[in-house]
Amino acid sequence: MDGRGGKSVVVVGAGIVGAATAYFLSRRGYKVRLIEAVAPAAAASGSADGAVSVASKRPGPMMTTALAGIALYRQLEREGLFSGLFKQRPTVMVAEDESEVESLVGHADALAGEGMSLRRIEGEALRRYLPDVSPGVRLAIEVGNEGHAIGYEIVRRLIAASGVAVERDTRVLGLVDSGSGGSIAAVDTSRGRAEAEHFVIAAGGGSADLIGLPGIVRPRKGQLVVTERAPMLATTLPGALMSCRYLLSKDAIQGGGTAARRFGLVVDPLRTGQFLIGGTREETADTGNDLAAIRHLLASAVRLLPPLERLRVIRVFAGVRSATIDGLPVIGRMAGYDNLVVATGFEGDGICLGPLVGQAVSRIVAGEPGELDLRPFSPDRFAQRSLVA
Ligand SMILES: Cc1cc2nc3c(=O)[nH]c(=O)nc-3n(C[C@H](O)[C@H](O)[C@H](O)COP(=O)(O)OP(=O)(O)OC[C@H]3O[C@@H](n4cnc5c(N)ncnc54)[C@H](O)[C@@H]3O)c2cc1C
Structure with missing residues (x-):
C-alpha cells in the first residue's frame, strides 16, 4: 500500500x-x-527549562536549525498562536576564568558566523550592564533575539x-x-x-x-530549581545568564564524557518574576531530586548572582532528556x-x-x-x- x-x-x-x-x-x-x-x-x-536559544548550540546543523526554530516562535507569536507564551529576551553568556573566556570567545565567533547579533561587554561597561553579578565575571557576550517558553x-x-x-x-x-x-x-x-x-x-x-x-536514544536527566518572585532583581538582568560552564558541560558529554553527573549553570528571569536555575546532566532515567545536586546548583547560582541568596526556593524538579548516541x-x-x-x-x-x-x-x-x-x-x-x- x-x-x-x-x-x-x-x-x-x-x-x-x-x-x-x-x-x-x-x-x-x-x-x-x-x-x-x-x-x-x-x-x-x-519538565524543561524552556530556553528558546541558539546561544548554547554547537556550530553546524543544530545552530542553523535552532535559528529557524526561534524565527518560527517569533512568527507564531506575531500571528497569535503563541501570544503571551513566548518571552523574547537575550541570553547573556558569561565567563570567569581564562579557559572560560577562551571558550566563550571561540563560541561567539561561531555564533557571529551564523549571523547572530552579539555584543561583547567587559570592564566598566560590564559592571553597569550586570550590576548584580559577581565581580569574578570577566567577559559577557549578549546574544540577541532569543527567548523563553514553558514547554x-x-x-x-x-x-x-x-x-x-x-x-x-x-x-x-x-x-x-x-x-x-x-x-x-x-x-x-x-x-x-x-x-x-x-x-x-x-x-x-x-x-x-x-x-x-x-x-x-539514552536518557539524560536534568535537575532544576525555581525561586520565589523577585521582580526588582529580575529587572537588573537583561536576559538569561548562562555560565560558560554550561557550554563546557554540553561539550564534555558530546565529546564522549563518561561522568555520571555534570553541572551547567543558567539563571533565567521568568515572566512571573521568579528565577529558574538549571541544571544537571546525568546519565540516568530516574526523575528524583537530590540535595547534593540542588545544593551545588544553588551555590553556583549565588556565586554568580549573589542577591539570589535572599530568595526562597519554591520548587525543585527533574526531567529526562532523550539524547542520541x-x-x-x-x-x-x-x-x-x-x-x-x-x-x-x-x-x-x-x-x-x-x-x-x-x-x-x-x-x-x-x-x-x-x-x-x-x-x-x-x-x-x-x-x-x-x-x-
Ligand atoms: C531538565 C530539562 C531541561 C531542558 N531544557 C531545555 C531548554 O532549555 N530548551 C530546549 O529547547 N529544550 C530543553 N529541554 C529538552 C526538551 O524538553 C525536549 O527536547 C523536548 O521536550 C522533547 O520533546 P518530545 O516531544 O520529543 O518528547 P517528550 O516531551 O518526551 O514527549 C514524548 C511523549 O511520548 C509519550 N510516549 C512515549 N512512549 C510512548 C508510547 N510507546 N506510546 C505512546 N506514547 C508514548 C510520552 O509519554 C511523552 O508524553 C530540556 C529537557 C529537560 C529534561
Whole structure:
C-alpha cells in the first residue's frame, strides 16, 4: 500500500514534537489521532527549562536549525498562536576564568558566523550592564533575539489549536506491517489497534524501540530549581545568564564524557518574576531530586548572582532528556517504509526546535519539499533492525 495519498495519520506521543506535528497536519486537512501513553507534556516537554536559544548550540546543523526554530516562535507569536507564551529576551553568556573566556570567545565567533547579533561587554561597561553579578565575571557576550517558553504551555496551546482530542493513557506497543511490503498498516496500542495511512513516531525516549533502533536514544536527566518572585532583581538582568560552564558541560558529554553527573549553570528571569536555575546532566532515567545536586546548583547560582541568596526556593524538579548516541536528533522517513516518519532525540533542545520540527514533519508526511536541510538528522545513519516482530 502506498499511504502517501491518504489523509489519516496516527501521531505517537503528545510532547511538544507530537503536539506541533498534530497541529500542522490538522491545518493541512489531515485527520489526526494523537496517541499518548500518559498525558500531554507528561515527559520532557513538561519538565524543561524552556530556553528558546541558539546561544548554547554547537556550530553546524543544530545552530542553523535552532535559528529557524526561534524565527518560527517569533512568527507564531506575531500571528497569535503563541501570544503571551513566548518571552523574547537575550541570553547573556558569561565567563570567569581564562579557559572560560577562551571558550566563550571561540563560541561567539561561531555564533557571529551564523549571523547572530552579539555584543561583547567587559570592564566598566560590564559592571553597569550586570550590576548584580559577581565581580569574578570577566567577559559577557549578549546574544540577541532569543527567548523563553514553558514547554507544557506550548503543548497545551498547540493541541487546543489543532482541535485534536488526545487519546491519553494509551501506550503504543508496536507497529503492524501492511504485509504487502514497504508500509505500516496500524499500530497496536494498550487499547486496541489504530489504523491510518501515515504514522509519525514522536515518542521521545519511547521512540527508538518502536522504530527498530534500540539503544540509539539514552536518557539524560536534568535537575532544576525555581525561586520565589523577585521582580526588582529580575529587572537588573537583561536576559538569561548562562555560565560558560554550561557550554563546557554540553561539550564534555558530546565529546564522549563518561561522568555520571555534570553541572551547567543558567539563571533565567521568568515572566512571573521568579528565577529558574538549571541544571544537571546525568546519565540516568530516574526523575528524583537530590540535595547534593540542588545544593551545588544553588551555590553556583549565588556565586554568580549573589542577591539570589535572599530568595526562597519554591520548587525543585527533574526531567529526562532523550539524547542520541551521536548528539544529533533523528528526523525523517524510515528507510523501507513510505508512510512512517520519526522525530526524536532532541536532548536539551526540543522546546526550541519542537514547533519547527512539527512543521517539517507535516511537510514530509504531505510529500512536500521542506525548507530545512534535515539530511544530518536522517535515521538512515543508524543500522535499523526489523520494525515488526
Ligand atoms: C531538565 C530539562 C531541561 C531542558 N531544557 C531545555 C531548554 O532549555 N530548551 C530546549 O529547547 N529544550 C530543553 N529541554 C529538552 C526538551 O524538553 C525536549 O527536547 C523536548 O521536550 C522533547 O520533546 P518530545 O516531544 O520529543 O518528547 P517528550 O516531551 O518526551 O514527549 C514524548 C511523549 O511520548 C509519550 N510516549 C512515549 N512512549 C510512548 C508510547 N510507546 N506510546 C505512546 N506514547 C508514548 C510520552 O509519554 C511523552 O508524553 C530540556 C529537557 C529537560 C529534561
